[in-house]
Amino acid sequence: MAAAAQRVRGLACRRGCGDPARGERRAVGGILSLRVSEGFHIWDVGRVGTIETLSVLPEERGAGVGTRLVEAARREAAARGAESMAVGLVHTNTSALRFYEREGFRTFYRELLGPV
Numbered sequence: 001m002a003a004a005a006q007r008v009r010g011l012a013c014r015r016g017c018g019d020p021a022r023g024e025r026r027a028v029g030g031i032l033s034l035r036v037s038e039g040f041h042i043w044d045v046g047r048v049g050t051i052e053t054l055s056v057l058p059e060e061r062g063a064g065v066g067t068r069l070v071e072a073a074r075r076e077a078a079a080r081g082a083e084s085m086a087v088g089l090v091h092t093n094t095s096a097l098r099f100y101e102r103e104g105f106r107t108f109y110r111e112l113l114g115p116v
């Protein structure tokens with residue numbers, strides 16, 4: 001998770017890295033990409049908008065930024081014809097899982113890793 005926050009910080013700084021204490025604006029979170037594509041072959045879920053790496057700076061979490069970013073992603077995906085949304089999470093990320101479940105996401109597909 002620290003890596004994701006670092007990436008957001010990097011993106012924010014490329015846009016000016018403003019100092020809020022001086023009334024300057026800065027990005028505090030973002031979504032790396034939103035892909036809208038035909039869903040999952042045999043399952044009839046229509047077009048799916050997939051969020052990749054939603055991240056909010058650690059010091060800005062819990063203030064509703066993530067919720068607003070998901071809302072924005074939903075609006076954008078709907079405008080591009082999506083009928084549902086998807087996001088992938090590593091299984092240890094229980095706090096993000098809680099966040100997405102609160103947003104109405106439910107487990108649909110599990111990817112398993114095993115030994116070679």
Ligand SMILES: CC(C)(COP(=O)(O)OP(=O)(O)OC[C@H]1O[C@@H](n2cnc3c(N)ncnc32)[C@H](O)[C@@H]1OP(=O)(O)O)[C@@H](O)C(=O)NCCC(=O)NCCS
Pocket residue numbers: 001004005052053054055056057060061062063064065066067068087088089093095096098099
């Ligand atoms: C998950 C994440 C995007 C939520 O963003 P946020 O701006 O904190 O979310 P909001 O303020 O809108 O909602 C807060 C909810 O998120 C959850 N949450 C998850 N991690 C949190 C954290 N570190 N701090 C505060 N809330 C967190 C809480 O369940 C909280 O729910 P509550 O208000 O019922 O307690 C953010 O915590 C984050 O960047 N996490 C690290 C990156 C990550 O795991 N991304 C998901 C993979 S795509």
